[in-house]
Amino acid sequence: MPYMTAEEAAEWGKTLSFEKVWAALMETRANLEEDRRKAEEEREKDRKRAEEEREKDRKRAEEEHKKAEEEREKDRKRAEEEHKKAEEEREKDRKRAEEFDKGMAALRAEVDKTTKNINGLSASVGELMQKMVATRLWDKFRELGYEFSQGSECRKFIREKRVLAEADVFLENGIYAMAVEVKTKLEVSDVDDHLERMDIISKFMRERGDRRELLGAVAGGIVSESALNYAQKKGFFVIAQNGEAVEIAESPGNFKPRIW
Numbered sequence: 001m002p003y004m005t006a007e008e009a010a011e012w013g014k015t016l017s018f019e020k021v022w023a024a025l026m027e028t029r030a031n032l033e034e035d036r037r038k039a040e041e042e043r044e045k046d047r048k049r050a051e052e053e054r055e056k057d058r059k060r061a062e063e064e065h066k067k068a069e070e071e072r073e074k075d076r077k078r079a080e081e082e083h084k085k086a087e088e089e090r091e092k093d094r095k096r097a098e099e100f101d102k103g104m105a106a107l108r109a110e111v112d113k114t115t116k117n118i119n120g121l122s123a124s125v126g127e128l129m130q131k132m133v134a135t136r137l138w139d140k141f142r143e144l145g146y147e148f149s150q151g152s153e154c155r156k157f158i159r160e161k162r163v164l165a166e167a168d169v170f171l172e173n174g175i176y177a178m179a180v181e182v183k184t185k186l187e188v189s190d191v192d193d194h195l196e197r198m199d200i201i202s203k204f205m206r207e208r209g210d211r212r213e214l215l216g217a218v219a220g221g222i223v224s225e226s227a228l229n230y231a232q233k234k235g236f237f238v239i240a241q242n243g244e245a246v247e248i249a250e251s252p253g254n255f256k257p258r259i260w
Contacts, residue, residue, distance in 0.1 A: 137151075137169075137171075137239065137246060138151060138171055140247065140248050141171070141178070141237075141248070144248070146171075146176065146178070146215075147173060148171040148172060148173050148178070149172070149173040149174075150171075150172060150173070151169060151170065151171045151172070152169070152170050153168065153169055153170075154166060154167075154168065155167045155169075155170035155179075157200070157201055157204045159204070164200050164204060165197045165200040165201050165204070167179035167180060167181070167197070167201065168180055168181055168182040168219075169182060169219075172212070174212070175212060175213065176212050176213035176214070176215060176259075177205075177212050177213075177214050177215070178214070178215040178216065178217055178237075179194075179197065179198060179201050179214065179215075179216055179217070180216075180217040180218070180219055180239065181193070181194040181197065181216075181217075181218050181219070182218075182219045182220070183218070183219070183220045183221075184220065184221050184222065185220055185221065185222040185223075185224075186218055186219070186220025186222065186223045186224070186227045186228075186231070186238075186240075187224065187227055188224075188226055188227050188230050190218065190220075190227070191218055191227060191230050191231045191234060191236065194216060194218055194236070195216075195234060198214065198216045198260050199260070201214065201260070202214050202260035213259045213260075214259065214260040215237070215257050215258070215259060215260075216235070216236045216237070216257075216258065216260070217236055217237035217238070217239055218231050218236050218237075218238055218239070219238070219239035219240070219246070220239075220240060220241075221240075221241050223238060223240045223249070228240075228249060232249075232251055232252060232255055234258065235256065235257050235258025236257075236258070237249075237251075237257060238251075
């Protein structure tokens with residue numbers, strides 16, 4: 001409102017009535033109330049915005065805390081799993097080491113047993129042949145009906161200065177002879193080798209007019225069950241060491257010695 005002079009004011013006052021003044025007051029009050037309401041709405045909006053921001057911050061913090069907790073749980077489980085795997089590997093290594101130790105112990109025991117058997121039965125072919133002579137092997141064959149009058153070691157069969165065959169032990173008399181192959185450990189392959197040797201010796205004897213019956217035998221400080229059965233099936237006597245003694249292995253009921 002522009003400034004008025006006193007006269008103007010007095011003149012303007014004459015135009016005012018109670019109703020006009022009351023209406024002006026009511027309008028002013030209404031305006032003030034509207035302003036207050038708007039200000040209250042703004043404050044409420046600000047409060048809600050602030051509340052929403054706090055809720056967002058709380059949820060964001062809660063989510064971050066949840067993620068951090070999940071990561072810690074993952075790390076814990078991962079560490080637990082790695083520890084479990086490491087423990088399992090240590091257990092596997094322990095069992096492998098234990099199995100290896102058992103295997104080595106069993107191997108050492110087997111080696112000791114084999115060494116003991118070899119040393120106890122026959123350390124060499126030479127020792128076995130000496131025991132065969134010392135125990136008078138021919139006396140054992142006498143019990144089977146074979147009367148040998150002489151025997152020799154390392155009997156060679158030579159033609160034109162070439163050794164065709166050699167018998168470790170050769171027992172003989174005027175009627176029959178026996179070629180004995182001696183091995184520290186008798187194998188099936190040794191039996192096959194002696195079969196070929198017997199054919200050569202037999203042919204050698206026949207070429208020289210020697211008509212004596214030729215028998216064969218194999219001997220071993222250690223004789224496997226397969227070698228024993230195979231040799232007897234091929235018609236060989238089998239001689240084995242039993243402790244300090246050298247004996248002819250018991251033959252099956254249908255055994256017939258082969259004559260070359």
